[in-house]
Each structure stands twice: as C-alpha cells, then as structure tokens.
Amino acid sequence: MELIETTRQALELLVSGDSGLWRIVWVSLKISVGALILISPLAIAAGYLLATQSFPGRRLIVVITQALFAFPTVVVGLLLYMLLSRQGPLGSLQLLFTQTAMMIGQMLIAAPILVAFTLSAVQGADPRVRETAIVLGAGRLRTALTVLGEVRFGVMAAVFNGFGRVISEVGCALMVGGNIAGMTRNMPTAIALETTKGEFAQGVALGIVLMALALGVNFAMSWAQGAGAQRQ
C-alpha cells in the first residue's frame, strides 16, 4: 500500500509541475547534454583516427579506451576531486562543487564510450567509402566527414549510449558536484539524497523521469542500430 501511495504522490509531483523537481531535471539535462555536446566532436574524431590511422601505440590506446569503458564513475569522481580540490593542481580554478566540474566529470565518463563506439562503427564501414572520397579529391577532413556520414547511425548509437551512461551516473556527480540544491543537484544525486531522508515521493518521481529518459534513449539507440543495419 505504501508503494502505491508513494507512486501516487510522485505522479502528483510530476503533474503539478513542482518547481524544485523540474529544476533538478533541468540541471541534469543541462549538464549531461552540455557534456556530450562538448566531448562528442573530440571523441568522435579520436575514434575515427584510431580506426583509420596506424601509429606506434595505437593498439595500447585502443585497449586503454576499452578498459576505461567500464571504469567506475566514482573513481573518475575521486580523481577529478583530487585535481580540483583546493590543494590539487587545478584548485586555483575553483571549479569544485560547480556544474562545470560535473560537466568535466561526465565528459571524462562519456569519452571512452564515444571513442570505442565510433572506432567500431568506422572499422565496420565499407573501405570503399574512404577510398572513393580520396580518389574524388576529398581532403582529410572531407574524407573523415564522409565516412562518419556513412556510419552516422553507429555514431548516433555512440552518442545515445554516452548519454545513457552520464545521465544516470551518481558517483562522480556526487563527489565533484556536492549535491547542492538548485545548483549541482541532478536526478541521480537527488534520488540518493531523498531516499536517505525517507522522502520517497520525489525520489520516485525523479526515478520515473530517469527511467523514461533511459527508455527513450534505448529506443533511439535500437532505432539507430536497426537503421544502420538496414543500410548494410
């Protein structure tokens, strides 16, 4: 009965447009989407270069990237905390417990996913795409954009996957954000806090939003992968 009552209260919160709750959703989306917008071009370029260029240490970089894929987000948070804390090498920037710090953390978490997925998508591309672009006189940038355009569904899957990972991560956000209400409190950190306080309604409401986002991302990813497979 308590679960039903809590769910009813959560739905009421969502429908009533509770400003505190939607502020948390906004902070989450702003940080995660911002982090992806900033890191995606770099990470996609890195994935493309790893897939198409051979240079000493390439294999090692690929292995490290794949290992970072499963790196605990709390460890990323810890390392970033040490860098940004007052005594840390980047302490003078005074970024700790800010949205910028959370964004940097999420960029670090998303980067290996974006690199590895892009690498895989480009490696799976028909080699004639790159060759055709080259023989038609395309320079390096145009060739890269052409290949990435041909594997756009794989690249989109990379971005969706990265978003799915960062929107729901709690460890890094809590450590470098500090869960400050209205500032750095995002959905996962708010859920953790409300649960410890025994305030389940807001936690469940945020959980519903988070699950809806996760489902939406999964649908989008399945669509992207399906559309990509159809083109093969």
Next chain:
Amino acid sequence: MSTAPVTLGSMNTTLRDAAPDDLVLSCAGLKRTAASQLILDVERLDLTRGRTYLLSGANGAGKTTLLRVLAGLDRATCARFLFDGAPVDLAKYPERMRRQLGFVQHHPMLFSTSVQANIAFGLRAAGASGAEVKRRAAAAIEWAGIGALVNRPPRGLSAGEKQRVALARAHALDPGLYLLDEPTANLDDNGKELVTRLIDAIGAEGRTLLIACHDRDLLGLPGVVRLHMTNGRLDNSL
C-alpha cells in the same frame, strides 16, 4: 585494333615510340610488395594520350592492384614515374595527379546521400562554386543519361545504374586519364551496352582510358590497345 605507342611489361618491347609529350603517364620499375611478396612488378608502362588500353589477365594477375597503385590507393615504389611529363613521387601522391585521374572501382561505391550529391562530391571537394557545381553536375547527368535516376536513393540502383552514376561522377571532374576496374562485369546485356557506350564516349572526347576487364565486348571499342598481365607483370603475349 591498332598497334600502339606502348611499352609493355617485363619484356620491355616497344611497339612504337611515342613522343614524350604524347604520354599521359610513363613509369618504369613499378613494384608493390604485400606480405613480403612481390605482387606487382611492372618493368615499364607508357600510356599515350587519347588511347584506350584494355588490361586483361586471370583473376589475381594484378590488374586491380595496378589500377589502385596508379590511383594512389595502394603504396608502391617506382624507379621513374612521369605524369603529364612531370616527375611524380608516388609516396607523396600529388594533388595535381589526383585531379587528373578518374578511378571507378569494380562495384563502385555510391555515398548514401543522393545521386545528385554523389556526382557533385568531387566538384565540391575541388572547391567549385555552387553555380559551377550545379552546372557541371547537370551536364554529367545529361551526358550519362541518368536524369531519371536523380531522385532515387543510390542503394536502390541496379549494378548497371550504379556504374553509370560512377562514370558520370568521374566525368564531372573531366579527368585526363580514366582508370576503370571491370566496368561491365556482372551487368546484364542492356547495362553492359549503356556502360560501353559511355566508355566509348569518353574515348571519343580524346581522354585516355586504362580498363581492367575480362569482357570481350570492350575489344570492339575503336583504337583499343590490349595489355596483358600475368603474376603481377605486364607482358606482350597478345
């Protein structure tokens, strides 16, 4: 079939001397090694401007490798390589040479954009203005007779239609030398005829063609010079 100003392969037999100015491409000692094996060993190859060369040979003889090396897709070493009379270092494949070569692969790849965008691709890459791109792409579409294909998605085209779009895409750039890899292979009679007509038209425009093929139909093209490859070497067995 005519005798040709071409120097063929390992036996270094000159059929007729060509003035250096007539040669669009001239190379000696062209070699490519893969997995420690010499897979291309062309002692000499001279291509005279305006000629059509048919390169025959069994599967694996090195025809595609030779075309890919000339197109700058595969690395090779060369003792002497001249393009349009100027020396070329194949390791630093020059842009000038790239712009003068039209390479159409066996099973040509069309980007999954549109037929129009495919034909405009090289023009855009060359930095042509919007109006110029539009004009030359339209001319290439008309030349290839593919107006009816323009609004169809490239992946829905037949093999013959793809081949014609690829030829139009190369033709839009107006290269001096075309490298065609099995352009009529696996096409039905109608597709073969339409593609052969385009190849004939390229020759009639005074362009040079080097065509790897098994197809005897292409032997009927005017002024064709036959080359033959065996085990990565050009020979004059024909």
